[in-house]
Amino acid sequence: MKRYTWESLKTKKDRDIEKNKTPDKQSVEEKETDNKEYSCLVRAVCGNIKISTLVSPSDTDKFITGYNNILKVHMDSMKKKERKKEKLKAKKTQKAKATTA
Incomplete structure (x- = not known):
């Protein structure tokens, strides 16, 4: 276990206070005037095929509609998966029929 003296704790607190001081007014003004537009990265995977694209903020509406x-268009061609419950029920009914016959 590490032991600290009062002086070492005090100096550590002083250093932390200096780091947390409010920034200068000039740096705050620079951050406010810095209005960057960030683009959005869109990724998609289909099997082994991977695609990605960067969408700029001005083109987001056009991209979303497309x-x-x-x-x-492709939702119509999708098929529903066969559920396991239906298969299990079919097997149970076949077994029940086989045991009664």
């Missing part, structure tokens, strides 16, 4: 259209 993406929604693609999703809507």
